[in-house]
Amino acid sequence: MGAKILVVDDSPTMRRIIINALNKIGYSDIGEASNGKEALDTLRSEEYKLVLTDWNMPEMTGEQFVRELMQDEKLKSIPVIMVTTRGMKEDVITAVKLGVRGYIVKPFTPEVLKEKIEEVLGA
Amino acid sequence: MSKKDSFGEIIDKIEEMRDFFRIGDEIIPFLKDLFRFVQDIIPLLTEATTSISDTRNKIPDATERIIDVNQTTEMATQEILDRLEKISSMVDSLGLSDDPDNAVKVEKIKDELMNITYALQFQDITSQKLEHAKKILSAIHEKFTDLFEKIGGVKVKTRVGRKVISAIRQEMEKEELQAKSKEFREKTEDEVRHTTISQEDIDNLFKSGAI
Numbered sequence: 132m133g134a135k136i137l138v139v140d141d142s143p144t145m146r147r148i149i150i151n152a153l154n155k156i157g158y159s160d161i162g163e164a165s166n167g168k169e170a171l172d173t174l175r176s177e178e179y180k181l182v183l184t185d186w187n188m189p190e191m192t193g194e195q196f197v198r199e200l201m202q203d204e205k206l207k208s209i210p211v212i213m214v215t216t217r218g219m220k221e222d223v224i225t226a227v228k229l230g231v232r233g234y235i236v237k238p239f240t241p242e243v244l245k246e247k248i249e250e251v252l253g254a
Numbered sequence: 255m256s257k258k259d260s261f262g263e264i265i266d267k268i269e270e271m272r273d274f275f276r277i278g279d280e281i282i283p284f285l286k287d288l289f290r291f292v293q294d295i296i297p298l299l300t301e302a303t304t305s306i307s308d309t310r311n312k313i314p315d316a317t318e319r320i321i322d323v324n325q326t327t328e329m330a331t332q333e334i335l336d337r338l339e340k341i342s343s344m345v346d347s348l349g350l351s352d353d354p355d356n357a358v359k360v361e362k363i364k365d366e367l368m369n370i371t372y373a374l375q376f377q378d379i380t381s382q383k384l385e386h387a388k389k390i391l392s393a394i395h396e397k398f399t400d401l402f403e404k405i406g407g408v409k410v411k412t413r414v415g416r417k418v419i420s421a422i423r424q425e426m427e428k429e430e431l432q433a434k435s436k437e438f439r440e441k442t443e444d445e446v447r448h449t450t451i452s453q454e455d456i457d458n459l460f461k462s463g464a465i
Contacts, residue, residue: 144331145378151371187382216382238375241368 134180134252135160139170139196140214141188145237149183149214149244156245167196174206181252186215186222197229210251214239296421304435310398313391320388324381331377334370342367 136158140146146163153161162177164170168191170184182200186193193213201207212233213226223234233247345363350356 140378142328142378142381144328144335144374147332147335148371148375148378151368155368187385216379237379238372240372 133160134158134248135162135178136181136183136248137162137164137170137173137179139164139167139182139184139188139193141165141185145185152239152241152244155241156248158248167191167193167199170196171199171203171206174200174209179209181248182209182211183214184211186213186217186226194225194229197226197231201230212247212251214244292418293421296418306398307402308435310395310402313395313398317388317391317395320384320391324384327377327381331374334374338367338371 136153138146138149138153138161140149143165146165150161150163153159162173162179164173166188167184170182171191173179174182184193184196188196191199193215197211197213200209200211207230210232211230212235213231214235214237215222216237218236226234232251235243235247342364345360345367350360
């Protein structure tokens with residue numbers, strides 16, 4: 132599995148845990164960003180196949196990030212999976228309306244992560 | 255105007271004055287009662303104001319503590335992750351998995367190590383909840399500050415109002431209230447932060463069964 136994945140989370144611990152889980156399920160080409168703004172810059176300079184993003188982040192939230200991503204003609208085709216503590220129905224609806232392709236509530240297991248990634252990437 | 259008419263007019267005026275005093279007789283006890291109520295309520299309101307003010311002053315401190323907790327748990331979690339990764343690579347370097355009998359055991363150990371890693375997600379989850387609590391505290395602090403500014407800016411235009419405000423100020427200065435305020439500060443003072451205690455002292459406390 133060679134898909135390059137960008138992990139966006141303000142918590143270094145969470146980024147590390149997600150990267151560990153991705154390694155375990157077979158993904159090793161992984162990039163990191165600590166907020167939406169940084170993620171957009173990274174996506175504009177490197178090619179990624181998938182984005183895993185948190186919702187609550189400083190500078191630019193996951194919601195604002197996805198909104199901007201979807202408005203960018205070059206980036207809007209990159210699938211996004213939300214990995215967040217926000218588990219309210221309204222949040223999920225908002226994310227879906229924004230164009231998010233998957234939604235994982237923390238704490239997650241590698242199995243759930245694998246399942247969602249495969250669903251989104253169609254592996 | 256005849257004498258009879260002017261006499262009747264005087265009688266009417268007297269009746270009007272009698273009515274006025276009759277209303278006054280009814281209103282005066284009510285006003286006295288109202289004034290007594292205001293006098294009774296002033297110390298209570300003053301105490302409430304002092305308590306709210308004390309609480310408001312503690313909020314920034316509580317917010318700082320939340321930030322500290324988040325930073326400390328973040329550092330501790332990173333440390334645990336470092337050690338877990340070290341253990342995992344040590345298990346690999348032992349070459350135990352080369353032996354088919356041990357291979358399954360090694361995989362089980364590594365799975366357990368990964369499970370510990372995933373369990374550390376609690377740090378991010380609790381940190382976000384604390385972040386939320388911090389936002390609520392900041393909002394309450396803002397509301398209180400706003401309220402106190404408004405109270406401070408009240409312009410008293412009536413004589414009675416001026417007397418009430420003056421009475422509130424006098425109450426604020428009363429020794430009893432100052433003592434209560436001091437007691438509140440002492441009760442909420444952080445013993446841990448101001449008293450240095452060694453690990454040995456802590457261990458002894460545990461041994462003594464005091465905690």
